[in-house]
């Protein structure tokens with residue numbers, strides 16, 4: 001089965017995006033892993049599959065697969081690329097697009113300056129909703145991993161995040177400690193591990209070891225989770241510029257019960273066809 005795809009990225013977090021509205025698509029975890037390989041395949045952090053919605057009130061459904069082949073609930077940089085893709089492919093001409101994900105509806109909106117703003121929904125903070133094993137909800141928790149104890153905040157943006165504050169993000173042990181946190185037994189569905197350096201009340205630097213993909217150049221839901229964690233710890237104001245290794249995002253959160261808004265770029269690199 002030959003499928004048309006677009007190669008896209010949001011701040012260097014890269015994707016293969018497939019139109020499953022006009023094409024019949026059958027995916028297997030093995031083939032996703034093969035195509036995700038940067039030497040023997042196309043190479044991507046995540047594969048995004050666009051489908052027709054299940055509920056007629058929505059415009060699309062979109063599914064997210066990490067390059068390890070596993071399907072996950074949410075992807076921030078992917079949401080912006082999804083919006084750019086359905087517009088460029090003329091699947092819709094709506095400026096604000098209602099899209100179903102595995103954890104609810106999100107609404108990306110194309111801005112006049114070319115960026116994409118996304119209502120990423122309300123963050124979930126109760127440990128059971130992340131999910132994270134803890135006796136009670138707290139702003140942060142000590143977690144033992146890789147021979148050390150790390151003070152993490154846990155946040156679900158639809159997908160699970162563990163965020164810690166570090167003095168210097170360039171020196172942070174993202175690979176070793178991130179991998180140990182990703183598969184820590186207190187996270188039964190594994191977790192994305194974020195390392196945040198607070199530069200000012202409206203500016204952070206962030207690196208994320210992503211579940212199922214390793215460290216990426218940027219993680220949109222990771223940026224949302226870091227800002228939520230920083231605001232809850234009293235370190236950040238409502239709107240924060242997030243510097244990632246791939247570029248900058250703007251994240252806003254007005255507090256508990258409110259949605260997180262993420263604004264940033266989405267870029268198409270090339271289109272092609274591949275055997276699935």
Ligand SMILES: N[C@@H](CCC[C@H](N)C(=O)O)C(=O)O
Nearest residue numbers: 075076077159211219220221
């Ligand atoms: N890169 C993404 C997150 C993709 C999913 C994540 N690795 C997970 O397993 O939850 C983003 O931009 O949010």
